[in-house]
Amino acid sequence: MSVGLIALLDDVAFMVRAAAASLDDVAGQAARAGTKAAGVVIDDAAVTPRYVVGFAAERELPIVGKIAVGSLRNKLLFLLPGALALSAFAPWAITPLLMLGGAYLCYEGAEKVYESLVPHHAHADDADGQGGPGGDQALEDRRVASAIKTDFILSAEIMAITLAALPEGSFWMRAAVLAVVAVGITAGVYGVVALIVKADDAGLALARSTAKPPLGSLIRGLGRGVVKGMPILLKLLAVIGTAAMIWVGGGILMHGLEGYGVSAPAHATHEAAVAAASYVPFAKGLVEWLVTATASGVIGLVVGGLLIPLTQFILTPAWRSLTGLRQRTA
Numbered sequence: 399m400s401v402g403l404i405a406l407l408d409d410v411a412f413m414v415r416a417a418a419a420s421l422d423d424v425a426g427q428a429a430r431a432g433t434k435a436a437g438v439v440i441d442d443a444a445v446t447p448r449y450v451v452g453f454a455a456e457r458e459l460p461i462v463g464k465i466a467v468g469s470l471r472n473k474l475l476f477l478l479p480g481a482l483a484l485s486a487f488a489p490w491a492i493t494p495l496l497m498l499g500g501a502y503l504c505y506e507g508a509e510k511v512y513e514s515l516v517p518h519h520a521h522a523d524d525a526d527g528q529g530g531p532g533g534d535q536a537l538e539d540r541r542v543a544s545a546i547k548t549d550f551i552l553s554a555e556i557m558a559i560t561l562a563a564l565p566e567g568s569f570w571m572r573a574a575v576l577a578v579v580a581v582g583i584t585a586g587v588y589g590v591v592a593l594i595v596k597a598d599d600a601g602l603a604l605a606r607s608t609a610k611p612p613l614g615s616l617i618r619g620l621g622r623g624v625v626k627g628m629p630i631l632l633k634l635l636a637v638i639g640t641a642a643m644i645w646v647g648g649g650i651l652m653h654g655l656e657g658y659g660v661s662a663p664a665h666a667t668h669e670a671a672v673a674a675a676s677y678v679p680f681a682k683g684l685v686e687w688l689v690t691a692t693a694s695g696v697i698g699l700v701v702g703g704l705l706i707p708l709t710q711f712i713l714t715p716a717w718r719s720l721t722g723l724r725q726r727t728a
Contacts, residue, residue, distance in 0.1 A: 481576065
C-alpha cells in the first residue's frame, strides 16, 4: 500500500472522527438545552388535546398530524432562522416579541375563561355545535389553524429558551442544535398527544378482550376503566391547556418585565415560592413551581382580561375597517 493511500485513509478517518464528535456535541447540547424548556413542552402537550375534543374518532389522528406538521414548520422554517437572525443582528427585539406572544396567550386563555362564564361565541371555531359556517371540515380547519397559531407562541418560547441555553459556538452548530431540539420536541409532544387522544380506542380493544379469567377479567376491567375515564381526562386536559396558556403567557410577561428592570413581580414570586417550599422540603421543587405558576397565572389572567375589551372594541373593529378598506380599494 502506497504512502499516499495511507495518508488519504488517515485523513478520511480523521474526518469521520471529527464528524462523529460534532454529532455527539450536537446531541449533548440539544439534550441539555431541551431540558431547560421542559416546562413549556409540558404546557404544549397539555394545550393541544383540547383542539381535538368533539371530533369523530377517525379524525383525531389526522388532526394531530396536521398540527404536528404545522408545529414543525413553525420551528424549522420560521422560528429557527428568525431566532438565529435576531440573536445575531437584533438581540434587543427578542424580549418584546416574546412579550407580545405572551400577551396573545394571556388573551386567548382569558377569552376561553370568559367564554365559559359568559357564552358569547367570540371565536369562529366555536360558532355552533354543527361546526359553524362550512360544516365539520371548516371547523376542523379552523381548529387546526388556531392550534398552530397557539403552538407558534409556545414554540417561540421553547426556541428562545433553547437558544439562551446554548454556549457560544459556530452558526451552524447552533442551527443544528436548534433543529434537533425542534424535531425532538415536536415528535415527543405530538406523540404523547396522539397516545392521549387514542387511549379510548385502546381501552375499547382491551374491554373486548377474549382472554380467559382471571387475566381476561382484569384486562376487560382495565379497558372499561380507560373508556370511561378518557372523556374526563380530555376535559381535564382542556382545562389544563387553557390554564397553561394563561400561566405561560403571564410568566413570559413577568420575565420580560424583569429584563427591563421591573423586577418586583418576579422577585416577589420567587420569595413567595421559596417561603412556601420551606414548609414542605420533601416536595420543594413542586411547591416552588406551583407558586410560580399561580403568580404567573394571576398576571396572565389580569392582562388577558384587560385585553378582551381592548380587542373586542378597538383592535378588532380597527382591523375589520382596515381590511374592508383594502377590499374596496383593490
